[in-house]
Amino acid sequence: MILSRAWTYFEAVARHGSLKSASEELNVASSAIGAQISQLEHDLGAPLFDRLPRGMRLSSAGETFLHHGRRAILEIERGRAFVERLHGTDSGLTTLATVEGLAQGLVADALAGLWKSKPNIRVSVTSVASARVPEMIDNGQAELGLSYLGSRHAYVNVLANVKLEIGVLLPQNHELASKGQISLEELAETGTPLLLSDQSVNVREMLEAAVGRSSLERHTRLVSNSTASLTRLAELGAGAAIRTRLEPILGRPDKGGLSFATLVELKGTVQELALIKNKDVSLSPAGQTVVEHLQRSLRELDT
Template sequence: MATRLRVHSPAVLYFDAVRRAGSIREAARRLHVASSAVNRQILKLEDEIGAPLFERLPGGLKLTAAGEVFARHAIVVLQDAERARSELDALKGLRTGHVEVATVEGVTTDLLPTVISRLREDFPNITIGIATLGSQAIPDTVASGAADLGLAFALPRTAELRQLTLARFRLGAVVPPDHPLARRREVSVATCMAYPLVLAKQDLSVHHLMRPAMERAGADTRGVVRSGSVELSKELARRGIGVAFQTRIGLEADLNRGSLVHLPLNDAGPVYSDLGIYARAGRALPVAVDAFARLLGEEMARREAAEAAQLPVPS
């Protein structure tokens, strides 16, 4: 006869902390409890489940197959508990909560600060956590429960993520105003090849978006610099070291000052990069997370419309 599994919230909380930390001692430090208390909860869980949840390795703890299964349960339980708490607070008019966001670097220059400022005006009791990652790392971060929302360009579709909002922006060459290309309205990759290039490394979405056009043009994919940072690429373009490539997102201040020029790429047609907001599939969002996602989606739509209408960059 199958046994009935009864798991209490402290055990789930402690298990999730150990999963994230990779050690009982570090999990205990983060939880501000004794290591023995965490260890007891893990042993209790393993006894109740009837299988070890972690492999004890010299470098730390690693989830077993049973641990992977239980981790999916723990993520759902803890995120649903946060949603319930957020909704109860909303009923009381408190509008509290926390939102953890995994994001690409480019949106941290202007887009996210704008949205966070508006969130603080409307919901001053909501707190925000921001982790800056490469696009390729964001899906796992959201699916694992380490972040409530993911914000990234050109993410592939996956069953583990739900797309909340999508805005499309043109990819372009980025040059200083005195660059020979700066007076053009559009450029092709082949045209840019006549000048030194600052290219993105593979962990950035722009690398994958640019690769087909680069291969068709027969471009040297090494570039004078290959960078994993859009901020560094932007600075190198500003100093005239090479032509960089990105959307207008992240260039707002430079474009308004006139210190950089964004030239949309036309490679047998416009080249677009889709900026999306993502949450774990099947998750009902807490009030705080939903409020932040809505404000972010509205701002993305505003900037997408402004670009389509060729208006000045919103400020």
């Protein structure tokens, strides 16, 4: 990647909010990073950070510079990828923002398949909360996004999507595992505690709207923003994870697998899993290649 030292230092401080953390990441002295940023501010004629007693916060000028700088970096990478392709090199870099559970499951499987035929494609995957994925697409931090969409955004194009039911994940040897539908009352009667996502995941909001927060809290053993942890604990028999049907489809037979049943209280409710890009930005060759493999994976989920 073609980057100036000043931009690299600025972007690291913007992400971490401090010279010290940026210094540790880059293995560069804090004083050197601070000097480069001060010179950059002098060249631009505006302060990029507000200096606080504990750290540094982007100023309005800094936020604008970061936004456009990240867009510019994506364009540089696209340009390099096109040049490489002109010379017969099937390579290039794309960036993908997704949620943790998808990164470990669907995305990992798709990339493994991709690299069997196109081993030189490089991918940078960042795991964030669902709500952050469209933001990263908008501000240029990621070329592609794969996440559950709570609402549509004017700046986003949906390249592929699938609607997934919400239900209960249980180990296959659980007494309710053979049922197609399970209610929260039935889980309580069998002494099966709930393993729930936190407020950063849309499923939690849907559950609270359907049955109330206090009712959920009485039967909840674990709350986590890690969907992978919920799935693993359900496999180990620690409780019932309330997730989409994506998890058991991807299941791990070597670990005993999971059963999926729709949750009575959310019957008919679905989550839209969508592959997205910025509508104003064309895909790089590497991005297009990754899109084709992820589209195939989403089509398989819809069958």
